[in-house]
Amino acid sequence: MSGVESTQQRTGRRLVNVAAVLGLLYLFAPIVVIVVFSFNKPLGKFNIVWQGFTLENWASPFSDQALTDALFVSLRVALISSVIAAVLGTMIALSLSRYRFKGSGAVNLFLVLPLTSPEVVLGSSLATLFLSRGVDFGYTTVIIAHVMFQISFVAVTVRARIRGFDWTLEQAAMDLGASPQRAFWRITFPLILPGILAAWLLSFALSIDDFIITFFNAGSLVTFPLQIFGASRVAIPPQINVLASMLLFLSIALMVGALLIESRRQRMIASGALKRKK
Amino acid sequence: MDNQEAVIALHNVRKQYGSFVAVHEANFSIGRGEFFALLGPSGCGKTTTLKMIAGFEQPTDGQVFLEGVNVSEVPPHKRNVNTVFQQYALFPHMTVFDNVAFGPRSKKIQETEVVRRVTEMLDIVRLGEFANRRPSQLSGGQQQRVALARALVNYPSALLLDEPLAALDLKLREAMQIELKRIQREVGITFVFVTHDQGEALTMSDRIAVMSEGHVEQIGSSADIYSRPESLFVAGFIGSANLLPGTVVSSDGSGIRVDLVGGTQVVVPVGNSASNVSLAAGAQVTVVLRPEHVHFDPQGQVSVSVTDSVYQGSSVRIVGRMENGTEVSAIVGVEPGVRAPLPGETTLMTWHPEIPYLLAGWPEMAGSTSTNVDSIEASL
Structure with missing residues (x-):
């Protein structure tokens, strides 16, 4: 094919571009x-209608005590x-990729189960168990619950990263x-280490984000998502937007950090520590 | 070899994986300062043997001795031998200096001594100015030399090299052969060298152990192995050879007379035979003629119809068939005034009377070993 496009091809290409832009808008809107409304100056308790620009919310991000407490609970649990x-x-990833042992096939299977099971099932069955x-529900149960689904993410991610590691080193x-x-x-x-750090960042984000499993196992402990959900019926203060933007x-x-780590890993691949797939 | 002199000794060493025997009853010793090659096609057990010396594999039976001490059960990090891996296995996150210093630092040697040793060894391999580079910033040949320095800096009893030149291109490989010999002379350490490349083994080694299907077929100097092979495998694997099956007719002081399958009689000089050859009349034997010792002459003994002639610069390789259909090959020098036979011609083949050599048994495939694609593929 030559570099010259027919009118039809040009139209097609434009349609693809338009679809891509619309898709991205949909994702980012x-x-x-959230970021824009963190600068809003709401009249009532609900920060849902644009009233005017202010920096007040950013000047006092921690003014909502319950929300701030919940954020720190979430950060602590996530860490x-x-x-x-x-x-x-x-x-788990190291043992699965280095050794063939009795039951390593079963471990492989169980590893993806938490990734594929509905969170409602995981959360409720864990709650039943506790x-x-x-x-007693609290920090311990929430941390146990989070570790449970994070392990799978870490093991799968790390295993993918060390596949092809040159064990003769x-x-x-x-x-x-x-x-x-x-x-x-x-x-x-x-x-x-870069693979482990990437997996750790991922599981940190998953923990901050989790609502359903936490909801079942938190007891009186209130994490950031739980607090927002609970408060949204009475009030939506702009501090939610500020903390969410933060x-x-x-x-x-963290993502930029992960990218930097990844590029370091790529340099190592280039230098032969991790063999390319043949 | 005397056991006191031996740096490495294998006593009835056998290695079995399930029902597959990788190495059968290996028995040999390697002397101090020797350049020793384990040569054979892939799957012959040479790398397994090397790994048992290094400690990465444990023998199923038998013992490995290092400096007279039985080390069969000793893990690799407690054996005083070092390995140069096929892909070098340099640590990519460390500088050249730290790579070389890794061994001495693991043994908790004082840092000033470490620096002295590493600097000395980097000078020997001529990489002094590259000390602060990463392995990825070096060429293949330089990485190879880092791997050598990293192993030799520990002053091992023996250095084990697993196909060390396989990853290099031809020119560099030839240069590294000379470089390896120089380094070995300079440090005086025993080198045990695994290769499937017979040319490499012949040019570099003091002694060669030829292995096939887990058996050590023959151990000897390059000249011994080339000119006095003990088995059909060795004769066929080292260099190329015309293997002509026949039966012994008679033998006396003037020579051994052998009737080749298909008619012609060949006289083999007394003494030109492997140690296990039976000279009784009727014994099945194989006459070995190296292609470079065969030439064409109107007064020759064996009629050959030429099928192919390949110009190789300094020589011409001629392939033909004897009357019984056996393929033979000859390498004749290109000289002014001498015309090499052309395809389609029938000519007479001859050789110096001292040349024919006798082996016991008949080959699976009679004729020239180097023109048979199947057998070459099978041996690689």
């Missing part, structure tokens, strides 16, 4: 509204659960006199 999940999930064991380290522990911490771990910018920052 809610986000834009603790994602660290636990990153450690355990990485261990109730029947007489466990570990052999070479031991050949040079390093103990198996030293070989792991000095060679394998630094090389798979979270948005935080996750954008």
Whole structure:
């Protein structure tokens, strides 16, 4: 085909572009509204009609005490659960990709179950389990619940990242006199760290975001999504938009961080630590 | 070889994976400062043997001795041998210097001593100015030399090299062969070298162990293995050979007379035979003629119809068929005034009377080993 387009082809290409722009608008419109309305000056309790521009909300983002508390609960839960999940999930990924053992097929299957099951099922069955064991709902139960679904994400992500890792590097380290522990911490771990960090960021975001499973297992603990949901019937203060925008910018920052990590990983691939698929 | 002198000794070493025997009863010793090659087609057990010396595999039976100590159960990080891996396995997140320093640092050697040793070793492999580069910033040949330095800096009893030149292109491979020999002379450490490339083994090694299907077929110097092969496999695998099956007619002080299948009689000089050849009349034997020792002459003994002639610069390779259909090949020099036979011609083939060599048994495929695509593919 030559580079010259027929009228038909040009029309087709334009239609595709229009569809793409509309699709992106559809995706980003809610986000834009959130950020824009964080600068709104609402008249009543509900920040839903544009009244005028102000920076007041951003000057006092933590003025809504209950909302601020809920945000810090969420951050704390996300931090603790994602660290636990990153450690355990990485261990699962390492054992699954290095060894064939009895039941490794079953582990592989169970790993994707939490990813595919409806959250309502996971949340309610976990709640039943806690109730029947007489466990008090609170931080512990929420963290356990979050770790449960994060582990799968971490294990699957890390396993995908270390597929094709050149294990002869570990052999070479031991050949040079390093103990198996030293070989792991000095060679394998630094090389798979970008994958682990990416998985950790993902599970952190999943935890902050989770509503359904948390709802079933929180008891009197109020996380950020639970607080917004509960408050939305009485009031929607602009601070919600401010904190949500902050979270948005935080996750954008984290994503940029992940991209930087990824490009470091690409450089390592180029240098041969991770073999390309043949 | 004397066991006191041996750096590495294998006693009845066998390795079995399930019902598959990778190495059968390997018995040999490698001396101090020796350049020793394990040569054979892929799947012959040479890499498994190397891994058992390194400690990455444990022998099913038998013992591996290192400096006279049985190390069969010792893990790799506690054996004083180092390996140069086929793809080098350099640590990509470390500089060249830190790569080379990894071994001594793992052994908790003082940092000043580490720096001295690494600097010395980088000078030996001529990479002193690249100390702060990453492996990815080096060429293939330079990476190879980093791998060498990283292994040698530990002053191992022996250096194990697993197809170290396979990843390099031809020119670089030839240069690295010379470089490897130089480095080995300079450090005086035993090198054990795994390769499927017979040319590489012949040019570099002091001794070669030829392996096939898990068996060590023969151990000897390059010249021994080439001119006095002990088995049909060795004769066919090292260089190319015309393998002509026949039966012994008689043998006395003047020579061994062999009737080739298809008629012609060949006289083999006494002593030009493998140690296991029976000289009794009627014994099945194979006469080996190297293509470079065959030439064409009107007074020759064997009639050959030429099927192919390949110009190779300094020589011409001629392929033809004997009257019984056996394919033979010859390499004749290109000289002024001498005309090589052309395809379609029938000519007479001859050789110096000292040349024919006798092996026990008949080959699976009679004739020239180097023109048979199937057998070459099977051996690779």
